[in-house]
Amino acid sequence: MSQTNTIGDTIFRAILLLAAASILLIVTAIIVMMTQNSLPSIRQYGFSFLTSSEWNPSAGLYGALPFIYGTVVSSVIAVIISVPLSLGIAIFLTEQASVRFGRPIAFLVELLAAIPSVVYGLWGIFVLAPFVREYLGAFLQNYLGFIPLFQGRLTGIGMLTGALILAIMITPIITAVVRDVLEAVPTTQREAALALGATEWETTRVVLSNAASGIAGAVVLGLGRAIGETMAVTMVIGNVPQITASLFEPGYTIASVLAANFAEARDALYFSALIEIGLILFLVTFVVNALAKLLVIGVTSGAGQKA
Amino acid sequence: MENIADTKQTNFASEQKARNRRRLISSLMTTLTAACAIFVVGLLLIILGYIAVRGVASLNLQFLIDTPKPVGEGGGIGNAIVGSFLMTGVASLIGLPVGIAAGVYLAEYGDGWFGHIVRFVADTMTGIPSIIVGIFVFTVFVLPMGRQSGFAGSLALAIIMIPIVARTTEEMIRLVPKSMREGALALGAPNWRVTWDIVLPAAKSGIATGAMLAIARVSGETAPLLFTALNSRFYNFHLDQPMASLTVQIYNYATGPFEIEWKMAWAATLILMLLILIINVAVRYLTRRRF
Numbered sequence: 001m002s003q004t005n006t007i008g009d010t011i012f013r014a015i016l017l018l019a020a021a022s023i024l025l026i027v028t029a030i031i032v033m034m035t036q037n038s039l040p041s042i043r044q045y046g047f048s049f050l051t052s053s054e055w056n057p058s059a060g061l062y063g064a065l066p067f068i069y070g071t072v073v074s075s076v077i078a079v080i081i082s083v084p085l086s087l088g089i090a091i092f093l094t095e096q097a098s099v100r101f102g103r104p105i106a107f108l109v110e111l112l113a114a115i116p117s118v119v120y121g122l123w124g125i126f127v128l129a130p131f132v133r134e135y136l137g138a139f140l141q142n143y144l145g146f147i148p149l150f151q152g153r154l155t156g157i158g159m160l161t162g163a164l165i166l167a168i169m170i171t172p173i174i175t176a177v178v179r180d181v182l183e184a185v186p187t188t189q190r191e192a193a194l195a196l197g198a199t200e201w202e203t204t205r206v207v208l209s210n211a212a213s214g215i216a217g218a219v220v221l222g223l224g225r226a227i228g229e230t231m232a233v234t235m236v237i238g239n240v241p242q243i244t245a246s247l248f249e250p251g252y253t254i255a256s257v258l259a260a261n262f263a264e265a266r267d268a269l270y271f272s273a274l275i276e277i278g279l280i281l282f283l284v285t286f287v288v289n290a291l292a293k294l295l296v297i298g299v300t301s302g303a304g305q306k307a
Numbered sequence: 308m309e310n311i312a313d314t315k316q317t318n319f320a321s322e323q324k325a326r327n328r329r330r331l332i333s334s335l336m337t338t339l340t341a342a343c344a345i346f347v348v349g350l351l352l353i354i355l356g357y358i359a360v361r362g363v364a365s366l367n368l369q370f371l372i373d374t375p376k377p378v379g380e381g382g383g384i385g386n387a388i389v390g391s392f393l394m395t396g397v398a399s400l401i402g403l404p405v406g407i408a409a410g411v412y413l414a415e416y417g418d419g420w421f422g423h424i425v426r427f428v429a430d431t432m433t434g435i436p437s438i439i440v441g442i443f444v445f446t447v448f449v450l451p452m453g454r455q456s457g458f459a460g461s462l463a464l465a466i467i468m469i470p471i472v473a474r475t476t477e478e479m480i481r482l483v484p485k486s487m488r489e490g491a492l493a494l495g496a497p498n499w500r501v502t503w504d505i506v507l508p509a510a511k512s513g514i515a516t517g518a519m520l521a522i523a524r525v526s527g528e529t530a531p532l533l534f535t536a537l538n539s540r541f542y543n544f545h546l547d548q549p550m551a552s553l554t555v556q557i558y559n560y561a562t563g564p565f566e567i568e569w570k571m572a573w574a575a576t577l578i579l580m581l582l583i584l585i586i587n588v589a590v591r592y593l594t595r596r597r598f
Binding site: 006008009011012013015016017018019020021022023024026027029030033034037084085087088089091092093095096097105107108109111112114115116117118119120121122123125126127168171175199200201202204221224225227228229230231235255258259262263275278281282285286288289290292293 | 329330332333334336337339340341342343344346347348350351353354357358361404405406407408409411412413415416417421422424425427428429430431432434435436437438439440441442443445446447466469470473497498499500502503523524527528529530533534537554557558561562569572573576579580583584587591
């Protein structure tokens with residue numbers, strides 16, 4: 001090989017390497033900048049930042065517990081609603097529907113993921129919130145009103161509406177991953193089950209148990225998306241930093257407190273406290289996403305060949 | 308003898324019963340999963356239907372040209388459309404080359420430890436809330452510059468694009484058959500010429516669809532623009548000034564106190580959704596023809 005060829009290769013490869021390294025650089029820079037900017041708040045409040053439920057910037061009180069609570073409650077409810085729905089769609093698309101019928105449905109479900117968050121927010125304010133107020137919330141209050149979850153003032157704007165919007169938004173994501181995972185289960189397993197006289201549903205259950213860790217990964221991924229979802233939740237959850245048992249009352253999430261307040265944070269400590277909240281959000285979603293990826297990799301790369 | 312025949316008969320009957328029950332459960336579950344699919348597709352149609360009906364009701368040409376005005380004097384989203392296109396364009400100019408180059412690296416040289424780390428971090432980064440990117444760009448770019456700007460918004464969008472484009476590019480390049488590379492190498496072409504002249508052209512349409520999906524994704528982003536590009540009431544072509552965008556405008560109109568603003572939010576949403584739907588359907592059409 002001539003000298004010019006190797007020089008060309010070296011330069012080309014160096015440029016590509018630089019681009020690939022930029023991804024690591026960005027993530028590192030995000031962690032460094034956010035840690036640095038949240039230091040004043042961390043020094044001032046330490047661990048009590050996470051355990052105090054008093055959030056009153058004008059009084060200099062910064063406790064992030066209401067946001068953590070709101071994020072956990074809204075995301076968990078969203079996952080509980082979305083998982084059976086997503087599993088149902090994924091099973092229908094991979095195990096039952098014919099290709100001709102399944103493809104358009106798969107495309108339409110994927111299209112849900114293409115709708116921007118702010119559009120879900122708009123729809124949430126003007127369609128879903130009135131629906132929750134007039135029908136769903138009223139129904140729950142009438143029949144299950146003895147449970148504290150369904151007591152309180154019903155305005156349509158609140159935790160339940162936020163969770164419902166989140167459930168719609170994470171359904172296409174969970175569905176897509178579960179589909180990938182189910183498709184990775186070898187066909188021979190389905191044939192074996194059918195040959196033993198299993199019904200269609202019993203066969204599906206065999207497939208599901210083989211894909212269990214991948215499905216868990218899909219659920220965790222959906223949870224990660226729900227935790228980080230910002231605009232739609234900000235628009236329908238009510239943005240009141242409080243901890244109440246009622247799902248009808250307004251709440252606040254980590255992501256929505258950032259969206260609603262970051263632009264106005266002139267005070268140095270307020271700014272730092274918000275960045276610390278952002279840092280928590282970043283670390284939590286990073287860990288959750290990494291976990292989801294590890295769970296899904298196990299099924300889609302390993303199990304496929306093994307059996 | 309007759310007794311044995313009798314028990315056999317009853318055994319057969321109970322087996323038959325159990326089988327019927329199992330079949331019933333099976334068809335019940337099949338119906339349920341189909342119901343899930345129909346329910347979610349129905350939900351999509353309801354959402355799109357509301358956008359179409361309410362959007363069309365308040366859409367007119369003047370609305371597409373005008374800038375926001377005080378409530379009661381009309382107003383439009385002309386400057387927001389321009390801002391969105393400008394910022395998405397600049398973001399693509401930065402994000403696409405870097406993302407594609409990173410994807411080529413992952414596909415061609417990414418089988419070592421470094422490639423695995425980059426791949427893993429890129430995948431994890433696509434799940435990071437976009438508002439984090441907005442805060443990051445605010446601290447490293449807006450604060451030092453002293454003000455929000457269209458370029459800061461573009462930068463935030465570009466950062467969101469890079470890992471998405473990198474991963475789709477990598478997947479598309481890995482689809483190019485090894486024999487094509489080997490043929491070129493056997494003719495004496497250096498590695499970089501093989502990648503540039505053989506592999507990239509072969510994966511061209513796949514990379515382009517990945518890029519289009521990334522553009523569709525960032526054109527719907529709101530959170531990273533809130534603190535970086537802010538908003539503007541005027542037509543603005545200067546990237547060093549605060550800039551309006553469709554998404555931030557929708558957010559402001561939707562959360563505003565007046566009904567006329569809500570109507571404008573629906574109309575602006577219709578425009579945004581048309582843009583995103585066209586890209587998605589086009590990508591679908593292109594990939595359908597290829598496979």
